[in-house]
Amino acid sequence: MLKDITLGQYFPIDSVVHKMDARYKIIITLLFLVMLFWGQHVTSLIAGFVFVAVAMICSKIPPKMVLKSLKPIVPILIFTGLLNLFLLDGGKTYFQWKFVKITEQGVQTSVFMLVRICLLIAGTSLLTYTTSPIVLTDAIESLLSPLKKLKMPVHELAMMMTIALRFIPTLIEETDKIMAAQKARGADMESGSLIQRAHALIPILIPLFVSAFRRAEELALAMECRCYHGGEGRTRLRVLKSGMRDYIALALMILLFAAVIVLNIILH
Amino acid sequence: MPILEAKNLTYTYSIGSPFEKTAVDHINLQIEQGEFVGIIGHTGSGKSTLMQMMNGLLKPTEGTVLLDGKDIWEKNADRRAVRFQVGLVFQYPEYQLFEETVYKDIAFGPKNMGLDEKEIDRRVRETAEAVGLREELLEKAPYALSGGQKRRVAIAGVMAMEPRVLILDEPTAGLDPKGRTKILTQLSAYQKRTGCTVMLVSHSMEDVAKYVSRLLVLSHAKVVCFDTPSNVFARGDELETMGLALPQITRVFRLLRERGITFPDEVYTVKYGAELLRARLEGRDPQC
Numbered sequence: 030m031l032k033d034i035t036l037g038q039y040f041p042i043d044s045v046v047h048k049m050d051a052r053y054k055i056i057i058t059l060l061f062l063v064m065l066f067w068g069q070h071v072t073s074l075i076a077g078f079v080f081v082a083v084a085m086i087c088s089k090i091p092p093k094m095v096l097k098s099l100k101p102i103v104p105i106l107i108f109t110g111l112l113n114l115f116l117l118d119g120g121k122t123y124f125q126w127k128f129v130k131i132t133e134q135g136v137q138t139s140v141f142m143l144v145r146i147c148l149l150i151a152g153t154s155l156l157t158y159t160t161s162p163i164v165l166t167d168a169i170e171s172l173l174s175p176l177k178k179l180k181m182p183v184h185e186l187a188m189m190m191t192i193a194l195r196f197i198p199t200l201i202e203e204t205d206k207i208m209a210a211q212k213a214r215g216a217d218m219e220s221g222s223l224i225q226r227a228h229a230l231i232p233i234l235i236p237l238f239v240s241a242f243r244r245a246e247e248l249a250l251a252m253e254c255r256c257y258h259g260g261e262g263r264t265r266l267r268v269l270k271s272g273m274r275d276y277i278a279l280a281l282m283i284l285l286f287a288a289v290i291v292l293n294i295i296l297h
Numbered sequence: 298m299p300i301l302e303a304k305n306l307t308y309t310y311s312i313g314s315p316f317e318k319t320a321v322d323h324i325n326l327q328i329e330q331g332e333f334v335g336i337i338g339h340t341g342s343g344k345s346t347l348m349q350m351m352n353g354l355l356k357p358t359e360g361t362v363l364l365d366g367k368d369i370w371e372k373n374a375d376r377r378a379v380r381f382q383v384g385l386v387f388q389y390p391e392y393q394l395f396e397e398t399v400y401k402d403i404a405f406g407p408k409n410m411g412l413d414e415k416e417i418d419r420r421v422r423e424t425a426e427a428v429g430l431r432e433e434l435l436e437k438a439p440y441a442l443s444g445g446q447k448r449r450v451a452i453a454g455v456m457a458m459e460p461r462v463l464i465l466d467e468p469t470a471g472l473d474p475k476g477r478t479k480i481l482t483q484l485s486a487y488q489k490r491t492g493c494t495v496m497l498v499s500h501s502m503e504d505v506a507k508y509v510s511r512l513l514v515l516s517h518a519k520v521v522c523f524d525t526p527s528n529v530f531a532r533g534d535e536l537e538t539m540g541l542a543l544p545q546i547t548r549v550f551r552l553l554r555e556r557g558i559t560f561p562d563e564v565y566t567v568k569y570g571a572e573l574l575r576a577r578l579e580g581r582d583p584q585c
Contacts (some may be wrong), residue, residue: 041315209354210393213385214454215377215409232405235395239440 038098040158045274046088047159051168053275057282058156064286065145065152072292074141076285077148081155088159098154099147106143113139162194164267171269184260192248200241207236298366299327300494301351301383301462305360308346312358320346322518323360328462328496333488335505335526336498338515339540344498345388347515348464351496352383381410384460388467390451394439399430399450402439406458417457424453427487429479445476452480456487462494469504481508502544506530506565514541527563546570 041047046054065077085095113135120133157165170187177183208218211232218229303326309319321343328334338344349355350362353369353376361368369379384406387393396402400421407417425435428449434442439450452468465484469477485508488495499505505512505526512529514521516539522529529536533543533551543551543565550564560577564570576583 206387207393209349210385210387210390211405212354213352213380213387214406214458215381216405217377217409232393232395236393240392 038154038157039161040090040094041161042089044087044089044159046084046155048274049159049278050269050271050275051160051164052172052269053271053279054156054160055165055168055172057278058153060282060286061152062149064289065149068289068293070293070296071141072296073289074144074148076289077145077152080282080285081148081151084152084155088155090155090158094158095151095154098158099150102146102150106146109146110139110143113142163191164269166190166194167265167267168269184263188260196241196244199244200237203240204233204237207233299363300330300365301328302326302363302366303347303351303360304363306347306350306357306362307359308343308350308355309358319518321350321357324518324520326513326520326523328494330461330494331492332494332511333485333509334494334496335509335512336496336515337500337502337505337512337541339500342515343518344515345466348385348466348496348498351462351464352385353379354385377409381406381458382460383462383464384455384458386452386455386463386465386468388470390454390468391439391444391447394447394451394454397438398436399425399439399442400435402450403435403453403457406454410458420457420459421453424456427456427490428453428483445472445480448472448476449480452484459491460493462496463488464496464498466498467500468497469499469501477504484508500541502530502536502542502547502565506544506547514539526565530563530565 061077061080064073064080067073068076081095085092114131115129115135117135117138118130118132119135120137122130122132123136124131160168166187169190170183173181173183173187208216212218216229216232218226218233221229303324306321306324306326307319308321309317311317320341324343324347336344336348346355350357353362356370361370363369364379364382368374369376394402396405403421403424404417407420412420421435422432425432430446430449430453434446439447442450448468452465456463468484469480472480481504484495484497487493497505497509509526511523512526513523514529514536521535521539522532530543530547533547536543542548546567547563547565550560550570554560560573564573572583
């Protein structure tokens with residue numbers, strides 16, 4: 030069913046990582062990404078692996094869930110792997126057939142890239158597993174707030190994201206309902222040619238759009254009734270608070286990054 | 298043989314996730330041909346989930362649904378055909394209207410059945426009349442109609458498939474008392490005329506008491522009882538602990554009894570209650 034698609038894939042359990050300040054989690058994840066792509070040596074991959082492993086244990090997210098997050102990128106992995114494997118030239122040649130050639134350089138780079146992408150996805154999905162989408166938007170708003178001085182509508186953007194996120198489950202539920210209702214009237218969405226199938230979407234899309242517009246209108250009215258007038262002077266129900274655990278986590282991340290930099294310089 | 302039967306029927310949402318919830322828990326039911334069954338239960342008692350399993354929209358986690366004794370989830374079973382035989386009108390069905398005209402929207406179901414133009418035309422006109430839609434409304438856009446009219450168009454859309462079992466999930470929700478009575482009376486008349494089986498989901502006792510022959514009470518995903526309205530209402534105190542209110546008229550007569558004014562049996566329609574009182578005042582026997 031559509032409802033099983035969890036957006037942002039938030040996995041609500043109680044753990045140290047779940048309790049962390051979302052702003053710190055975002056900064057740490059960004060540092061992790063930079064570290065992964067900056068390091069040209071295998072040490073950065075080891076450090077990345079350590080990071081993912083530690084974060085996974087601390088957040089109590091089952092390894093199965095993390096592996097599941099890798100599933101959608103399997104085609105990309107295969108594509109990148111093959112591309113690097115065949116197109117890069119250098120070092121010893123292992124295999125050659127007409128213009129197809131596999132070399133040492135190719136094998137090395139393709140393995141390196143694969144591990145790197147896997148770690149990238151695993152690390153970032155840990156962020157979304159442990160942080161609800163709404164808190165994430167709050168944190169982004171808070172991190173971007175210096176841009177307000179440059180007249181960037183940060184609050185408005187965050188509010189738009191929050192509303193969009195808030196209504197995705199609602200609209201999915203609505204789509205489910207409409208689909209069920211049209212199926213009850215014998216609508217057939219699973220068979221037929223491409224054109225027939227596109228045609229079969231009309232009975233779903235029209236009611237869905239109508240309801241989305243209706244909801245938007247009602248929401249706008251409700252916000253106005255409660256005197257919403259933008260971000261100026263607005264206080265929050267959930268205030269983002271940072272504490273000891275956030276500082277420690279950030280410090281550890283910086284140390285890890287520093288170690289990777291040092292090792293890179295020494296080993297090169 | 299019952300027309301529709303549920304055996305050990307169970308449905309669990311989001312199995313294996315932290316949101317797992319059993320909405321229907323090992324339910325057994327037998328619905329006979331031509332019955333008018335009411336289904337009541339508070340919000341979240343599993344009414345809607347149960348109804349969606351009855352016409353094969355949801356696949357049971359456990360157990361079976363039998364239509365004329367045949368399992369609808371049997372291999373190679375045609376579930377689309379099942380849906381034409383067990384018509385389901387969802388809650389707030391007016392939100393599913395999509396065609397340019399009322400006529401086309403009602404015709405959507407019959408068209409999917411592959412009927413010819415003449416038959417479709419007959420069915421659209423007949424059902425529109427059955428739900429009290431005037432002829433000239435048929436060519437209007439559904440979005441131009443009032444809420445109550447839209448609701449009727451949606452109900453007609455399912456009726457036009459002429460299902461042998463018609464299931465309605467809270468068809469009167471959000472309507473004013475007049476609109477409510479009108480829809481229910483028309484439904485009752487339709488059921489008598491066609492002899493089809495009707496299952497009416499509601500959380501208002503008032504609504505169902507008047508029309509149904511049997512009443513199914515659900516609470517916390519399980520069947521509490523499935524009996525005639527008078528037998529069900531006899532367990533009034535039990536119903537009230539489940540958050541279901543008895544019809545107001547029944548409560549009035551219970552209070553009268555507490556004050557020593559007794560009547561032979563339980564009252565659950567205003568008409569019957571009024572007749573009892575009038576007869577008592579005039580010192581004669583009630584005539585119904």
